[in-house]
């Protein structure tokens with residue numbers, strides 16, 4: 001039997017559960033998630049490799065019309081991800097509205113099969129509600145299939161995977177069996193730290209934060225990795241919030257990030273967090289690049 005392989009883009013509005021779905025599909029945390037919109041800021045690939053096929057899922061930032069350069073850049077990444085893929089998973093979690101209609105306009109220009117993935121069905125009261133939701137999208141685009149799932153509870157993911165198999169073209173195994181994502185350990189560390197900040201802060205702070213790993217050094221004596229991470233914020237008020245009373249907040253962020261890195265990457269680390277104010281970094285292309293926003 002011939003080998004099949006294909007690229008599958010995961011797109012949709014912010015916060016619908018695209019990254020949760022990617023992690024659930026590949027069975028590993030390669031994308032951070034949070035209840036704040038615009039969590040994902042760059043393209044993230046995750047792999048399922050089977051003896052007969054390889055699926056390369058591409059998680060994308062939530063599509064929306066943003067005002068600053070950061071948001072315009074992440075929107076562009078999502079839109080450009082629609083090109084050169086074999087299947088698109090359009091993830092939704094509510095009835096069709098303006099934002100969804102806006103995204104669906106991009107589908108008109110591509111000749112790629114689109115699956116409608118209705119996520120968070122654990123929150124829907126009845127099958128009727130699911131049907132109603134599907135009906136609001138039907139007829140708006142010739143979808144290849146309708147897949148109600150819960151990414152959080154990992155329900156009906158097998159059905160979705162089975163549905164995808166027949167859409168994979170004949171092709172080589174692009175990546176080795178041992179690889180499950182294209183994210184480097186350094187990127188994942190920075191992202192896990194950012195995730196804890198997203199979880200522990202509110203309002204404008206999550207969107208004003210970027211994280212970069214500045215130093216990563218093996219400490220042979222302690223058998224740990226010494227990691228220095230820099231947290232970038234836009235204003236001194238945000239720095240104050242991140243530090244918290246008597247440094248409690250930054251301590252908590254550090255502790256949770258260290259635990260997560262230890263659990264997910266099986267790395268014992270000694271983590272030092274630094275905070276720097278950089279005004280308006282979200283509107284500077286060079287800063288966006290330096291802070292891992294965009295394609296890299």
Ligand SMILES: Nc1nc2c(ncn2[C@@H]2O[C@H](COP(=O)(O)OP(=O)(O)OP(=O)(O)O)[C@@H](O)[C@H]2O)c(=O)[nH]1
Nearest residue numbers: 015016017018019020033034038039040062151152
């Ligand atoms: N109840 C429920 N919540 C879910 C489900 N899937 C995701 N969530 C929650 O929805 C929120 C957003 O999830 P993400 O995976 O970060 O969403 P996203 O679409 O990647 O968001 P962006 O990266 O900002 O575009 C998080 O709080 C998740 O825990 C689900 O199946 N059921």
Ligand SMILES: [Mg+2]
Nearest residue numbers: 018019039040
């Ligand atoms: Mg995401």
